[in-house]
Amino acid sequence: MKPPNLTLVIFGGAGDLTHRKLLPALYNLHVDGLLPDTFAVVGIGRREFTDEAYRDFAKDGVQQFSRRTIDQARWQTFAAALFFINASIDAPDAFPTIGARLDTIEHERGIPGNRVYYLAVPPAWFVPTVRQLQHARFVAPTDAKMFARLIVEKPIGRDLASAMAINDAIASVFGERQIFRIDHYLGKETVQNILVLRFANSFFEPLFNQKYVDHVQITVAEEEGVGTRAAYYEAAGALRDMVQNHLLQLLTLVAMEPPYSLDADVVRDEKLEIIQSLRPMEGDASDAYAVRAQYGPGTVDGKPLPGYTSEAGVAPNSRIETFVALQVFIDNWRWAGVPFFLRTGKRLPRRASEISIQLKPVPPILFNKNPDKRLDPNVLTIRIQPDESFSLGISSKVPGTRVEIRPVEMELDYCRAFASSSPEAYERLLLDVMLGDATLFMRRDGVETSWKWITPILNRWTERQDAPLPAYPAGSAGPVEADRLIESTGRRWRSL
Ligand SMILES: NC(=O)c1ccc[n+]([C@@H]2O[C@H](COP(=O)([O-])OP(=O)(O)OC[C@H]3O[C@@H](n4cnc5c(N)ncnc54)[C@H](OP(=O)(O)O)[C@@H]3O)[C@@H](O)[C@H]2O)c1
Structure with missing residues (x-):
């Protein structure tokens, strides 16, 4: 049309x-x-x-x-x-x-x-x-x-x-x-495909709940530093710039209930419910579950990179966070007890936006009996950019006379599968506006509910101005505090 x-x-x-x-x-x-x-x-x-x-x-x-x-x-x-x-x-x-x-x-x-x-x-x-x-x-x-x-x-x-x-x-x-x-982000092909993957395939949707999912990781990593955007970034930081919008939107798509129709408001009602169900991060909870950090000097491929406070336009004493990691809970029946780990940052080792849904381990019997050689749990990874794809990490027998099991990946690469380049996000979004279809756009209540959840974290950080701000070397995978956040639960970040 x-x-x-x-x-x-x-x-x-x-x-x-x-x-x-x-x-x-x-x-x-x-x-x-x-x-x-x-x-x-x-x-x-x-x-x-x-x-x-x-x-x-x-x-x-x-x-x-x-x-x-x-x-x-x-x-x-x-x-x-x-x-x-x-x-x-x-x-x-x-x-x-x-x-x-x-x-x-x-x-x-x-x-x-x-x-x-x-x-x-x-x-x-x-x-x-x-x-x-x-x-x-x-x-x-x-x-x-x-x-x-x-x-x-x-x-x-x-x-x-x-x-x-x-x-x-x-x-x-x-x-x-x-x-x-x-x-x-909502205009990206792979993001739109999250709903198709979930609600057009009976493989996945029955597994998307606390019975089968151990945890979910959502990563939006940037390789670049602040570049020419210091004026904006100094007043924003990673939580406002990335989490309030992109990461929470991805979270809603992974976690929402199936809508009864694809009508814009029906889909957005379901997404809204997820944001409304986020466990508040106030006071101590923010200290425990939200890590902020700033990149310091580092080296990538032998090339020295400046720290954030040495970048053009950045105040030498800036405390703006360039990295955030959060452990988030959705307090509803479907996701009760399943941690969602969100992380985003600048000057990380590579540009990557991906969601990985890690299933619970198989029972420690049969092929998973050896306590020193546990099988890797199944992981569904949705890569949003740059290499638009999704993959399923499964355990498989290595061909041979013995039973040796190894993790392998089944992968669908969009470019190869459909032999065409995906339209840019703005193509889809501009077309939808012209057609009057608001499904991929944020409704007022969605934006404000996200801010309602984010603002106490910002307030806590303002209250704790004097707390040390963790640092990570430019080009590294983030601060040790972010590792501690996830490792304290017995899990690990996927490598970047
Ligand atoms: N760039 C991105 O990739 C990106 C991504 C996401 C969101 N955004 C958002 O998109 C918006 C635009 O960003 P941008 O990066 O394109 O900024 P930009 O390069 O600074 O462009 C802003 C434009 O606004 C015009 N402008 C400013 N004051 C004006 C005035 N008083 N009257 C008329 N025009 C005026 C400027 O034109 P003149 O100076 O010629 O008047 C300029 O063309 C911002 O809200 C930004 O946060 C940008």
């Missing part, structure tokens, strides 16, 4: 996100014939781009970051739909000017007035932009024939109170059904 004809208005249309992700994603949707028959993409920003210069900027982004190379004929038709309006969101005359130009573009291209507004601006501009949209009467009433939708990037707030303030301000202009809050 093709979306109706529309205009995508990107506030922050000359920013990094638009350059690296949005424009390449839109180009790929165009090549796949998935964009509306008639559309316009209008970037807005303070840069002095003409439409032609903006098309060059877009081409550069596609050339560098698209999964496809440019096809000249297709590029021409795509480029003709790109426009740029030079305006500052806070300038008093900006929105009448933007409105007049949008009307002209829509009139010339025959677009009926359906609009999607994308907030690809720094978070401090979310609320001012939405207020300006309201003042300029850019948002059609919900009963109008045309639609207006809003895409909001993460981070939405930095704690529960600030997230609620942003959501309140947006809700005074847009109805919840018009708002699409992006967590781009």
Whole structure:
């Protein structure tokens, strides 16, 4: 199904996100014939781009970051739909000017007035932009024939109170059904496949509960340091940047009950229940089950790497965490007593996002009798990036005359199995917004419930400003405190 004809208005249309992700994603949707028959993409920003210069900027982004190379004929038709309006969101005359130009573009291209507004601006501009949209009467009433939708990037707030303030301000202009809050992890093929794996295969779903699962590990590891994002990261840290959104979203998909339908709100209701069932991490519980750390200097492949506090733009006495490990419990019947270990960090040995579900050991009888040579438990590993795949670790007999058992992996590699590259997350997400399908987007209650769970950990860390901040060498697998967290339960992190 093709979306109706529309205009995508990107506030922050000359920013990094638009350059690296949005424009390449839109180009790929165009090549796949998935964009509306008639559309316009209008970037807005303070840069002095003409439409032609903006098309060059877009081409550069596609050339560098698209999964496809440019096809000249297709590029021409795509480029003709790109426009740029030079305006500052806070300038008093900006929105009448933007409105007049949008009307002209829509009139010339025959677009009926359906609009999607994308907030690809720094978070401090979310609320001012939405207020300006309201003042300029850019948002059609919900009963109008045309639609207006809003895409909001993460981070939405930095704690529960600030997230609620942003959501309140947006809700005074847009109805919840018009708002699409992006967590781009949800657009990744392997993440979408978690539900298919669980609910389209009778192998897995019967095992996903406390009777069979020993524990679950969710890892989002980055090889890079803070890079050029110090200004943002110094006010965020790993818990806000990664756990509140990506890791908790992955957790909900692994742990949720089967929804009775794939309707957006039914799926999101089930996900919400998981976040509501998380055991609170307040006070002592936070000290016991949440580890934070910061990378220090290290060496990778003989190359020295600076510690976090020596990176450009980072305060020399910064106490921002670049690593978090958590032991989490979901207090419901399905998962009672099963620990979920979450970890994320920068400057870890490799880039890897994966979920592993480790089953309980087989009884110590038959092939598992020898106490010195226990069989490895079965593990289902879902690799989200970079190598999109899932694998099943099982025990198998080594061919031969003796009974020798060895762990082996059965693996499904997406690229090889389907002989095509997966679409980028933003392709799927942009298309869904155009089609009005909110399943892969965060609902207000989901975002706020996540913050409600995260905020006591942040508060505890603020209270304990003077507590030592563990360190780990850049390029290592994290601090010893994270090892202790899991090893105190008799388990180990999967190697990175
Ligand atoms: N980059 C990513 O990969 C990524 C990933 C996840 C989420 N995000 C989120 O996406 C948003 C954009 O991130 P980004 O990395 O693209 O940031 P960025 O490179 O700094 O781009 C922000 C854009 O906002 C525009 N802008 C800022 N103030 C403005 C104003 N007063 N009026 C008009 N335009 C204004 C800037 O354009 P001018 O300076 O030309 O006006 C710039 O194009 C942020 O909320 C970020 O947290 C980004």
